[in-house]
Amino acid sequence: MSDGSSKKTMSTIFCDPTADVLFESSDGVLFRLQSKSLAITSAGFAAPEKIVIDGQPTKLEETAEVLEILFQFIEPPSDSREFRYPSIIKLTAANMFLLAEAAEKYIVFPAMSSCVTAMHFLTNHHPLRITNHAYKHGYKDLLRKAFVVSLIQPDLGLVATLLTSPGLLAKWLLHYSRLRKVAQVGDSWFKEKATGSWDFYVLLILVPDTMDGKAPATNASQIFNDPTADIILESSDGVLFRLHSKYLSATSGGLSSPDQTAIDGSPAELPETSAILEILFQFVEPPSDSRNFRYPSVVDLESTQLFPLAEAAEKYSVFAAMSACATAMHFLTDKHPLDILNHSFRHGYKDLMRMAAPSSLHQPDLVLVAEKLTTPGLLAKWLAYYSRWQKIAAAGDLWFERMAKDYKCGRLFASWTAYIRHCTQDPGQPQLFRAAVARTSSKFTEIVCPYDDSCECKKQSGLIKLLNDKLANMPGFDEL
Template identity: 25%
Template sequence: MSTADHSKSPKDSTSARFSATDHDIVLISNDRVAFNFYRKNIKVHSVGFLNTDTKDTNPLATSNAEEPSSVVIDTIAVDETSKTLDLLLQFMSRQLPPSLEGLPFVDMVALAEAVNKYGVYSALPACQDRMRSILPEHSLDILAHAVKYGHVDLADYSAPFTIKMPPEEVGEALARLPSLLAVSWACYREQWNVILARASRSLKTLSLGAKTGSCAGCRKSIRAIALELLEGLRSVQAMSDFSCASDDQSFWHSKWCISLKSEIDAVKKFSSFSQHLYPKKQVLDFFNVWRDEYDVVLQSSDGVQFRFSKENLAVHSESFGGANSATCTQDKPEIVSLGESSKALELLLRFMSRLPQPDLSGILFEDLADLAEAVEKYEVYTALVPCRKAMQLAMPDHPLPVMGWAIRHGHLSIADQAAKRAVPLSPDTVRTQLKSFPMEYALALTLYREGWVSALHAAYRQLVKSCSVDCACCRTTAASRISLQLGGDSASLLKIYGICCTVKDSGLCTECKVRVTTWRDEVNKVVQGVPKLSSYL
């Protein structure tokens, strides 16, 4: 049971961030910090947070023994520290989620444990992204965490990083793992040892035809390659980055590298060794979740109806198309019509339910764009970050639609990135898509593209100045070779380093190579100086 800590004043013991006076519940961390919060947020965001019997009278709430009518607020004592609880409650509030960048691993694990324990699905993607960014550090701990909570993708992602462990440390590592997980990990690691052994045996066989013992393509000796193999299991890169400078498969080293690469590509995922370890998860159908408990009906633009909870809408969004204030009973439901398609609305409501967040990687761009618009329109914070990431990933294939979305919602850095991605598009493609843009956006993009045309003209002028010198060693000038690569296309400036490497490798003399490098550096300054799209908005 929680008890009052008389050594601290209420001000000293209350969270600075969560200190609202209109709260209806107080959470006490294990280091005795009180967090004033709201039951509806906990109910909407968490599967099991309120399933506890450890309640008592709040020692820090405003109460007065001389006034029996004073409101008594229940408290819940939790096992988490104040740092973990502060982060967790931010994910359960109507605000942008906290950044986990730079969070120490021990605090990251504590948060991830709490997120899984209480089923705070809105925080799961952020926790997993942070764990991925920590790798290769703590790879075995991350693998164990992923298996414990059934995060198959995270387990498969982290497992390859664990093979770098030296053989002398394997025994200690196995002792740290649960017995069943240790067996699965040992089997997974063994397949990498088999590949390394095969690579070592085949190295001598493939090199028998080499008279000098060195590869004719890249001049690497057998001894040098064998030394590389000694580091085979110390990192994923050591196994996957073996390569020959020549792509000619007639060279034994190139053939050996291709064979090794094919074996690495065929490595089984960790989940194929550990399916029996993952906890069985209840598959929840979205349409059945609100089959019985609902107090509002939302209708999509294509006529599909969704039963939902006004409380969930209120916690996640300040204004949801008037649905928050709709009056409805199950016998006589009020239908609220919305402008979103059924696909976009279903995805949006999943982000607002006590369900795992939907995977946006496989949906059509049209559906993603509709969802991203709805998320910004209704300010559904749990979906803002996933949608922005998904739109950025869609940028290479849909630069102009992403640019338009980013400008509309004030994400100017994303708009600048998308505009740069759109530079290689043909004028006809740009002209067609600009018809659906507001005049302000179209004018800004036109001026931005003109900036790249000006940069191309400057590159040609610099080319004449730097590289048009006749060279006695080279049959053609460096300028003519570069000009052929540029092709009069401003988008070629995005590939300036590759163009210069190609030209320098085409048989130029040392002096001409220096001229090309000088031109490249000058042009790069010009490219860096092209005004961003946002400067025209």
């Protein structure tokens, strides 16, 4: 390159020689992107002062590691990326917050959405950082959730280090001080009865407003009704949506296909309801100032909306909606294991599938299992998985039976009963099998064992070894 960039490293992903925008990271890595993609998926890079198209790289403050992730939310994902935006679930906390800050700085809509979705479920893990991010960028619902948890942080030095947004630290300390005064009133009452910290009084539940997913009262969408739009789509309940084909082709891989859209003035009919499409299309058209340059949040959607939205997002390959829904599901596997297992199996989210499968075994109603696991081949796989866990639990049961023949120990029988109850209530959780053994071996101490240390009721090491051997040979759900 005549610009001297030949000595620099070029990104292995963003290296298209036909791209008309060139960026350089703080550590000297070059990225080539299409200006048309920047204009559609961001409002920060699209500004003239943010990009240069004369061959000279525009230097950015972020590292190549962060930009490599961020830019994958800008360029439409290709087949090599499975038509998906990157998952942020496995990012370190440091990288997630750096990515979130860069997404807000350059207003990269899908990256903003994915990061904030994840943060809603991580307030207990990173309350101060999330409080700082939410306050700085105006995410009020997220701020309410994280702020309460952040008040339990006893290290005020750490608080001062992490709450860097102007005005936030003073506000935090004011609230902290007020809660301490409330706690002192309670402490004076409990003075002779308890020594608990004031933190235990901070048991507040703030429920943010839920997203309005009801169908519009008229037969035309109140949001998507631009008369200059060249595509008209109609929901199953008769609501019309006007969209621009240029956005459909840039933000989705399904709606842009000829058989899914009509441009002759007649609407293309879609099987989804207007409630679902109203949310989905907000991930297609670039969010405007009236929407705070943000995609909608899926965090507070009911399951009756989240899963139809996720299915529609996959069906039409709406990249940002796919990312937001999959991110949310990673934190909901205990709450909706069967729905998430069905979705992840159908669309090939292996990590999500592995997370949901163990929790799905808690469902004792096999009729409901059959109703939920509708993807071809999934129910048979689930039953095989269920059967393998039953065999592991049964192996522990047989171990107790053998021990009981040699030792008529009441404590051993009590542990046996507790183990069976545990395996019935919490099957499919390998760490819980061992936890059950650990708990039962130290439980029932009031029951006197008539034998010496030869009785397994005290440590149950044989059972632990048996379970460890069985679990070591247990394949994952995706390996069956």
